Every structure is written in structure tokens, then in C-alpha cells.
């Protein structure tokens with residue numbers, strides 16, 4: 367076992383030390399490495415329990431409480447977890463911890479997490495977009511640090527999405543059917559985010575555009591802008607919106623946003639260019655209040671020519687056929703894949719990003735690149751860059767809809783980072 371060097375963002379000069387684990391603040395280290403948890407780590411090191419039940423007997427702590435703590439320790443990279451059958455076995459990674467805290471070093475970031483930007487979220491779905499702004503999640507081996515945004519309120523009308531959010535994310539979600547009349551009573555925030563409903567703009571939907579009530583829902587965001595004047599608005603939708611009526615639909619929406627006193631950028635982002643192993647393109651409307659200097663920069667596409675393939679994302683799941691990884695045993699049974707029959711019935715390609723995970727796939731989820739079955743719900747979640755700890759608690763049809771509707775958290779993280787950097791420069 368080895369020593370672990372812990373760094374604190376803004377208080378540890380990163381260039382001079384080999385930091386193993388980064389924390390947001392001393393307070394967060396104190397809470398994760400509390401006396402109780404240090405005692406727990408010592409018991410794991412000394413007694414090497416085979417599973418959580420055994421650990422519960424050794425510590426006298428409830429299994430549910432221990433499971434949460436073990437997940438937190440793993441999320442912070444302080445322990446490893448081995449899965450076998452339905453159980454997990456915690457394994458110690460480090461035997462001692464050294465915290466590097468240089469009081470003379472601020473790195474310009476010292477107050478980053480204390481001074482959070484407030485945020486309101488609309489049409490929240492299961493919070494893929496929100497996760498990028500909140501940060502603090504792990505996807506495969508990478509930990510996405512907490513971001514300096516604090517959600518004051520989130521609104522979603524679908525009961526199942528709200529249940530999923532409550533199970534997984536620590537954001538104040540309300541089940542509300544949004545309309546323009548409601549928003550004046552919502553809290554004012556620095557940032558407004560919202561992926562307004564896309565069915566009427568999608569190439570595979572009824573294509574009613576702005577003529578349906580649902581197509582007009584972006585006006586709830588417009589109303590919020592008019593009344594609350596957030597510094598930044600980040601709205602999201604499908605790229606086909608820009609092609610409808612020779613660009614007239616896009617122009618109308620951009621004009622409506624800009625008339626509230628905003629500079630509007632439209633970013634067309636291809637998710638594989640940002641490391642997402644799935645072929646998904648999305649439009650982001652990034653609106654900056656006119657009195658602010660400059661605008662957020664379009665995130666740099668760091669994975670052009672190096673797209674991640676489906677196999678990279680899900681290969682380790684091939685042999686898992688139970689719920690040791692949540693939602694891995696949940697998939698639609700089907701006979702053989704058909705060649706050239708469209709994404710719903712074909713095998714995906716191992717070395718290329720997968721087809722788009724579609725919200726309206728129903729049972730026609732694409733096939734595994736090698737196995738003769740459709741992708742599991744967990745595999746779909748992986749391709750959307752949801753962490754394995756994010757559990758989808760409903761039927762396969764509802765779960766795939768929730769996943770397919772989401773912004774990949776990893777893509778959203780890039781957008782949020784750019785907005786964060788812009789806002790930090792304003793102060």
C-alpha cells in the first residue's frame with residue numbers, strides 16, 4: 367500500500383507536486399476522511415472483509431449507510447471496489463494520506479467553490495445537462511470535478527424523470543408543468559439552463575416546428591430572461607431545428623432570445639469530438655446578457671480524429687449479466703440483428719462511436735457490436751457518459767427514453783466549463 371497525496375483546488379500548486387487525489391476544499395476532505403471513515407478504512411485494511419454485510423458486522427454500521435460511504439470513498443478515488451456476483455468488496459488503495467495545502471498559493475481559484483454561481487434548470491429530464499454544471503461525477507476512470515454552480519431550482523413535468531433525479535442527484539427538483547405564466551415566481555439566478563422539448567424539431571418526429579404548443583415551449587425560457595435577466599442562458603435542442611423552414615425556425619428563436627437583451631451564439635457540437643463514444647450532435651444556444659463584456663468560448667473539440675468507439679465504452683460489461691452494475695441485466699430481447707436495416711436492428715461498430723441513443727427507440731435499441739443481443743440499459747447509459755452509479759429505476763422503455771433525451775454529461779461538462787471560465791473573468 368502506498369501514500370496518497372491529496373491536493374486542494376486553489377490551495378495546492380499543481381505543477382510542483384504529484385497529486386493523487388484532488389478535493390474541492392479542506393472542508394470536503396474533513397468530511398470524506400472523517401474519524402469514522404478513517405476507522406472504516408483501517409478495518410477494511412486489517413480485516414479485509416469479503417463484502418458489505420461482513421463489513422457491517424465488523425463496524426456495527428448499517429449496510430445502506432456503509433454502501434453510501436463506500437461509494438463516496440470510491441468516487442473520490444480513495445479506495446477500489448471489486449464486484450463479484452451481487453456483492454462488492456472494498457479494497458484499500460492507500461495506507462496514509464498527506465494533504466498539500468499551501469496558504470500562500472491561491473492560483474486565482476481559491477474561492478471558486480465558495481463563490482458559486484446560482485442556476486435555475488428547466489425541462490430538466492433526468493439531469494444530463496445539469497450534471498455538467500454540477501460536476502462531481504465519475505465516468506469510467508475519469509473524475510469530473512465539482513463545478514461552481516449551485517442549483518436553486520429545477521423543473522420537470524414527468525413523474526418518472528423526477529423520481530430518477532431524486533434517486534441520483536442532489537438538486538432541488540419540482541414536478542411542474544412549465545408555462546410562461548409561472549416563471550415570474552421562480553427564483554432569480556445567474557444562469558438559466560434548459561433543453562426545451564425537441565420532438566417537433568427532430569428529423570424523426572412529427573416536424574411541427576413552432577406551430578405546436580410544444581414547439582412554443584422555448585418561450586418559457588424567453589419569459590424567464592425577460593423577467594429575471596440571468597447573466598447567461600444555455601438552451602439545448604436538436605440540430606435539425608436549424609434546418610427547418612430554411613433556417614426560419616432558428617432565426618425566430620435566436621431573435622426572441624436576443625430581444626430580451628442578449629448576445630446569442632449557436633454552438634453545433636458533435637459529441638464524439640468531445641470524447642463521447644456516441645454519434646450525437648446537439649445545438650446549444652448560449653446567450654450572454656448585453657452588459658457583460660465578451661462571450662463564453664465554444665469548447666475546444668479535443669477528440670477530433672480520435673473518436674472513442676463503442677467497445678472502449680462498454681467492453682468491460684460483456685461478461686456482466688446481472689445487476690452488480692445497475693441496469694446491466696435490463697435489455698430488450700430480440701432475435702438476430704439485421705444487416706443494413708437501420709440503427710434499431712443493426713450491430714453497432716466496435717471501433718466507432720455508437721449510433722445515437724434515441725429517446726423514441728421503444729424496444730428497437732441497437733445491437734451489441736459482438737454479442738447477439740440488443741444493448742442493455744447500462745450500456746446505453748455508458749454511451750451517453752452517465753456514471754455507473756446513476757441508476758435508472760423504471761421499465762426498459764422508460765429508461766431508454768430518459769437516457770436518449772439527455773445531454774451526455776461529459777459534453778455538458780465542456781459547455782459548463784466554458785461558461786464558468788467566462789463568468790469567473792467577469793468578477
Ligand SMILES: C[S@@+](CC[C@H](N)C(=O)[O-])C[C@H]1O[C@@H](n2cnc3c(N)ncnc32)[C@H](O)[C@@H]1O
Nearest residue numbers: 489491492493494495523524543544561772773
Ligand atoms: C429533451 S428533454 C431534456 C433533457 C435534459 N436536458 C437532460 O439533459 O437530461 C425535455 C424534457 O422536457 C420535459 N417537458 C416537456 N414539456 C414540459 C413542460 N411543459 N414542463 C416541464 N417539463 C416539460 C420532458 O418531460 C423532458 O423530460
